[in-house]
Amino acid sequence: MRNRYQNIICAFLLAMVSFALVPGFKEQALAVTELRCEYLDNPLGIDMVKPSLGWIIKPPEGNSLTDIKQTGYQVLVASSPALLKMNKGDLWDSKKVASENSTHITYGEAVQGGAIGKALRSEMRCYWKVRVWTKSGNGKEVVSDWSEPALWTMGLLDQKEWTGSWIGLNGDAEIKDTVTEHRRLASRMLRREFAVQKKVSRATAYVCGVGFFDLYMNGKRISDQLMNPALSGYNERLLYVSFDMTGEMKQGNNAMGVVLSNGRFFAPRIKVPVPMHNYGYPRLLMQLHVEYEDGTKEIIGSDNKWKATADGPVRASNEYDGEEYDARLEMPGWSAPGFDDSKWKPAQMMPSPGGKMEAQMIEPIRVTETLHPRRILQPKPGVWMVDFGQSFYGVIRLKVKGARGTTVNLHSSFNVLPDGTLKYQNDRSALNMDKYTLKGEGEEDWHPRFRGNATRWVQVEGFPGIPDISNFEGLVTHTDFEKTGMFSSSNELLNRVYLNAKWGTRMQNRSLPMEPDRDERMPWSGHPAKTSESEGWVFNVARFYDHFLHNYRTHQGSDGSLQEILPPYWTFNGKGILWPSVATIIPDWFYNFYGDERILKDNYQMMKRFVLFTKNAYLKADFTTDHCDYGDWVNAINMGGSGEQTPKALMGTAYIYNNARIIQRAAKILGNKEDELYFKELADKMYTAFNDRFLDKQNGIYQSGSQCAYVLPLAFGLVPDAYKEKVVNNLVKDIMQTRKGHTSVGLIGMQWQMQVLTNVGHPEVAYTIATRTDLPSWGYMISKGATTSWELWNSDTTGPGMNGESQKILSGNFEAWCYQTLGGINYDPERPGFKHIILKPEPVGDLKFVDASFKSLYGVVSSRWRKDEEAFNWNFTIPPNTTASVYIPVGTEKNIILDGKPLMKTIDSGKDKVTGRIVLNLGSGDYNIYVKK
Structure with missing residues (x-):
C-alpha cells in the first residue's frame, strides 16, 4: 500500500518541514527536507479550480524543542520548474502570510496583500513549494528554507473538452437467464492503432469506461488499479481516471486497448431480490492528449476508428455470481501494434449515460495484501476446501497446470457446513463462483479483475491433480486508503475485536461502503453515519466520504428526501429519517475530524433540504413524529429485525432534533444567521416536546426503557440536567444488572453507546460490554471463529437470509472509542481538525497498557500508557503547530512528575470541575508523565 495523504475536499499537497539540529538554535535556519505531492496517489487530472494546500511541520530529530508554532507561511506556485527554482510564482505568490494555518490553504486567495492566483486551466501543470516561519518555546521566530518542489496537474475542466464519442457493443455475447437472473455478459475488448511521428514531451490519457475498465498501451496493462472508475449513479455522475502515458509512447506505430466489464452499469440483477437500476451495456469515452516537443498537440479519442469484440477470454463478470475466464480465447498482442483485428467489429457509437464528467478524486481500488492459505482439506472426492x-473481500489467485479445456471452479464464502463443504446459503442467489478454463500451456496464473466477494473458505472443484497451498493466494482488495491509526492494548480479546472491526472496513469500503456478500452489496446508508468516524481513526477516509456525500447530494429528491441506497442501484425509496441522516451526521463529524469548512459548504443545501423535508413530512403539531424507518435494526433483544423494543416515534423524533442542531451549528460556522436562528427555534421546540412525550420524569425512564431509548437522548443532548442522573443510572443498571454487562442495542444504538457511556462518566461499563464473551457480544462472535463482525449478534444460530458474516452494522463506533477513551486521543469540536487536541485516557478494568497513535493533518498524535501496582507511566506526543488539553487520569500535583521534574505551578494547569483531574495545557512536543502511587 502506498503512503499517501490527501486533503479533505480538494487536492491536499503535503509538506514535511524539518528543523536542523545545530548549535545556537536562535540563529539557525530551518531546512525543509521533504515535500510530497500526495494528492491521492496520482496528482493527475484534478478538476477543482481552487485546490487546497497543506503541510506538516516535523520537529527536529533528537531535539528537545517544544511548543513549535507556525507564525507565517509563503506558498509559490509556478508553471515550470525553472521559474519555481528562481523563486518566481507566476501562477501564485501568496507572499508572507502571518498565519498559524498549515491546512486547507486555498490556492490563489489574496491574503494580507498577497497576489490573487491566476485562474487554473485544463491540463495546466502547477509546481509548488512552501516555506514557513515558526516560533518555539524560546520565542525566537525563524524561517525555513524552501521545500523541494511538488507538482499537481489539472484535468479537463469544461464538459465541452470531451470531444470523443461513447463507443462499445450493444448486446453481444449476452446470455439471458430469466429464471435465476444470473446475468452473464462477456467483457468488451476495444483497440485502436495510431502513428506517432514526433518526439513526445507529455501524454495523458483521460478514461471513463463503465462499468469497469482496464487500460492497455502497446501490449502493457497500465496501472495496478482495479475496478475503475469509482461507483456512481451514471446518469448523474461519470468519473474519469487520468494516467500519465508519456513513458508508454514510442515513435512509430502505437496501439491502445481497453477492456470493459459490467461493474454496476450492466446490473447483476433486474428484479432479484428487488428491482434494480440497469444503465445498459458497457461503454467507453476516452481521450489521449499528446504534446510533442515541437509544441504541437494531438488528441486521439474514442471514435469510429476503434474496433471491438466480445469474443475475448472474459466470458462473464458479475459482482454477485463470479468471473468466467477461458484462457483458450486469449489474443496475444491484441493491444500491441500489428495485431490482426480483421475479425473484430467496428466499435458501435453509443449514447451517453447522461452524467456529468468529473475527475475521480478518490483513491483507487487495489490489491492491498496477499494472504496465503492456512490449510487445505478434502471433504469429498474431487472437492478441495x-x-x-x-x-x-477480494479474489483468489489461481496457479495451475493441466490439460487444455480443463475448468477449475472456485466457489467462495465465509464458512463451511458440518460436512465440510461450503456454507453458501447465506449468499442467497449470489453464486460467488469464479471459473477458469485452462489453455494447457504450462503453469497458468490468473485472478478475476472486475469483481470480488467476501471470502474465507474456497471450495475448489475440477482442479487437475492434488493442490497445495502454493496453488492459491487471497488478494485482499479495497479502496487503497492511507493507514493513519494504530491501537493495541494488554487485553488480547479487545485487540481482536478491534481487528475484526478493522477488517470489516477493509471488506466493505470499495469506492462506496457496501456489504461484501450475498445478492445486495448496496451502499446502504444505515451504518456509515458513525462508523465513518471509526474508519477515520484507522484510515484516511476523507476523500472516500466526500465522494459518498457527493453521490448523496447529486441524487437528492426534488422534495428534499434521500433514499436508503445512493446511488440508487435499488430503485425503492423509503424516504426515511434515521438511515439517510448520514447526510447530516457525516459532514458534522468530518468537519470536527478534518477541520475543513468545505465539507459543510458543499453539503449544506442538501443537509438543510433533507431536514426541512423530514420536518414538513413527518413532524406533527406537537413537534414529535410517529414515523421512523428501520428502527434499532438487528438489536440484541430480539436478535434481528427492526427492534420494536425502542419506540420508533422516540427514535424518529430524536434524529430530527439532532439533525436540526447539526444544521444550526453548520449555519453558525458558515455565517448564515437566519438559518441558525430558524433551526435553533425548531430544535428548542422539539427538545421540550420530546421530553414531554417520551420521558417519565419521576423515574427518569425514557419510553420502553431499552438501552437505545436512553442512549439516543444522552448522545443528542436531549436529557434535561435535572433528570440526567436518573437517566444515566437507569441505563447503567440495565447494562450491568438486568443484562449482566451486555449491550442490547442494534445498528442505531451501537453507533452512539460506547461514547455515551464514556461521556456520562462510565467508561468502565463500556469496557465491560467490549470484553464480554457470551451472547450477545463481540467476544461471542470471536469464540465462534469470527474474524470480522457479524450482521447479527447470533449469526451462528440463525438461518440463511439476512445473515451476513461481515458487516459494520454491529461494530458501531467501536474503533473510535478505543482511540478516544482507552488511548485518550480526541479532537476538540471548538478547534476542529486536531488543531487543539484532547488527551484524556481512561485506564479502566484490567488493562495494563494501551498504545495508540493517529496521523492527523498536523502530524502524529500518540498516547502510550502503562500502569502497575506502583505507578502510572504515560508518554504522549503533540505534533507541531497544535496545542492540547492533557487530563491526567490519576494523581495530584504532589506526586505527578512531568518530564522528570515535579509538576510546578508555573505550568499552565488546573482542575477539571467534573472529574477533579489535573489538566495541563501544553504545546507541541514529546512528554512523559509519571505518577507514583
Missing part, C-alpha cells in the same frame, strides 16, 4: 483463516 481452502481456508485462508481470515475473512476478506
Whole structure:
C-alpha cells in the first residue's frame, strides 16, 4: 500500500518541514527536507479550480524543542520548474502570510496583500513549494528554507473538452437467464492503432469506461488499479481516471486497448431480490492528449476508428455470481501494434449515460495484501476446501497446470457446513463462483479483475491433480486508503475485536461502503453515519466520504428526501429519517475530524433540504413524529429485525432534533444567521416536546426503557440536567444488572453507546460490554471463529437470509472509542481538525497498557500508557503547530512528575470541575508523565 495523504475536499499537497539540529538554535535556519505531492496517489487530472494546500511541520530529530508554532507561511506556485527554482510564482505568490494555518490553504486567495492566483486551466501543470516561519518555546521566530518542489496537474475542466464519442457493443455475447437472473455478459475488448511521428514531451490519457475498465498501451496493462472508475449513479455522475502515458509512447506505430466489464452499469440483477437500476451495456469515452516537443498537440479519442469484440477470454463478470475466464480465447498482442483485428467489429457509437464528467478524486481500488492459505482439506472426492483463516473481500489467485479445456471452479464464502463443504446459503442467489478454463500451456496464473466477494473458505472443484497451498493466494482488495491509526492494548480479546472491526472496513469500503456478500452489496446508508468516524481513526477516509456525500447530494429528491441506497442501484425509496441522516451526521463529524469548512459548504443545501423535508413530512403539531424507518435494526433483544423494543416515534423524533442542531451549528460556522436562528427555534421546540412525550420524569425512564431509548437522548443532548442522573443510572443498571454487562442495542444504538457511556462518566461499563464473551457480544462472535463482525449478534444460530458474516452494522463506533477513551486521543469540536487536541485516557478494568497513535493533518498524535501496582507511566506526543488539553487520569500535583521534574505551578494547569483531574495545557512536543502511587 502506498503512503499517501490527501486533503479533505480538494487536492491536499503535503509538506514535511524539518528543523536542523545545530548549535545556537536562535540563529539557525530551518531546512525543509521533504515535500510530497500526495494528492491521492496520482496528482493527475484534478478538476477543482481552487485546490487546497497543506503541510506538516516535523520537529527536529533528537531535539528537545517544544511548543513549535507556525507564525507565517509563503506558498509559490509556478508553471515550470525553472521559474519555481528562481523563486518566481507566476501562477501564485501568496507572499508572507502571518498565519498559524498549515491546512486547507486555498490556492490563489489574496491574503494580507498577497497576489490573487491566476485562474487554473485544463491540463495546466502547477509546481509548488512552501516555506514557513515558526516560533518555539524560546520565542525566537525563524524561517525555513524552501521545500523541494511538488507538482499537481489539472484535468479537463469544461464538459465541452470531451470531444470523443461513447463507443462499445450493444448486446453481444449476452446470455439471458430469466429464471435465476444470473446475468452473464462477456467483457468488451476495444483497440485502436495510431502513428506517432514526433518526439513526445507529455501524454495523458483521460478514461471513463463503465462499468469497469482496464487500460492497455502497446501490449502493457497500465496501472495496478482495479475496478475503475469509482461507483456512481451514471446518469448523474461519470468519473474519469487520468494516467500519465508519456513513458508508454514510442515513435512509430502505437496501439491502445481497453477492456470493459459490467461493474454496476450492466446490473447483476433486474428484479432479484428487488428491482434494480440497469444503465445498459458497457461503454467507453476516452481521450489521449499528446504534446510533442515541437509544441504541437494531438488528441486521439474514442471514435469510429476503434474496433471491438466480445469474443475475448472474459466470458462473464458479475459482482454477485463470479468471473468466467477461458484462457483458450486469449489474443496475444491484441493491444500491441500489428495485431490482426480483421475479425473484430467496428466499435458501435453509443449514447451517453447522461452524467456529468468529473475527475475521480478518490483513491483507487487495489490489491492491498496477499494472504496465503492456512490449510487445505478434502471433504469429498474431487472437492478441495481452502481456508485462508481470515475473512476478506477480494479474489483468489489461481496457479495451475493441466490439460487444455480443463475448468477449475472456485466457489467462495465465509464458512463451511458440518460436512465440510461450503456454507453458501447465506449468499442467497449470489453464486460467488469464479471459473477458469485452462489453455494447457504450462503453469497458468490468473485472478478475476472486475469483481470480488467476501471470502474465507474456497471450495475448489475440477482442479487437475492434488493442490497445495502454493496453488492459491487471497488478494485482499479495497479502496487503497492511507493507514493513519494504530491501537493495541494488554487485553488480547479487545485487540481482536478491534481487528475484526478493522477488517470489516477493509471488506466493505470499495469506492462506496457496501456489504461484501450475498445478492445486495448496496451502499446502504444505515451504518456509515458513525462508523465513518471509526474508519477515520484507522484510515484516511476523507476523500472516500466526500465522494459518498457527493453521490448523496447529486441524487437528492426534488422534495428534499434521500433514499436508503445512493446511488440508487435499488430503485425503492423509503424516504426515511434515521438511515439517510448520514447526510447530516457525516459532514458534522468530518468537519470536527478534518477541520475543513468545505465539507459543510458543499453539503449544506442538501443537509438543510433533507431536514426541512423530514420536518414538513413527518413532524406533527406537537413537534414529535410517529414515523421512523428501520428502527434499532438487528438489536440484541430480539436478535434481528427492526427492534420494536425502542419506540420508533422516540427514535424518529430524536434524529430530527439532532439533525436540526447539526444544521444550526453548520449555519453558525458558515455565517448564515437566519438559518441558525430558524433551526435553533425548531430544535428548542422539539427538545421540550420530546421530553414531554417520551420521558417519565419521576423515574427518569425514557419510553420502553431499552438501552437505545436512553442512549439516543444522552448522545443528542436531549436529557434535561435535572433528570440526567436518573437517566444515566437507569441505563447503567440495565447494562450491568438486568443484562449482566451486555449491550442490547442494534445498528442505531451501537453507533452512539460506547461514547455515551464514556461521556456520562462510565467508561468502565463500556469496557465491560467490549470484553464480554457470551451472547450477545463481540467476544461471542470471536469464540465462534469470527474474524470480522457479524450482521447479527447470533449469526451462528440463525438461518440463511439476512445473515451476513461481515458487516459494520454491529461494530458501531467501536474503533473510535478505543482511540478516544482507552488511548485518550480526541479532537476538540471548538478547534476542529486536531488543531487543539484532547488527551484524556481512561485506564479502566484490567488493562495494563494501551498504545495508540493517529496521523492527523498536523502530524502524529500518540498516547502510550502503562500502569502497575506502583505507578502510572504515560508518554504522549503533540505534533507541531497544535496545542492540547492533557487530563491526567490519576494523581495530584504532589506526586505527578512531568518530564522528570515535579509538576510546578508555573505550568499552565488546573482542575477539571467534573472529574477533579489535573489538566495541563501544553504545546507541541514529546512528554512523559509519571505518577507514583
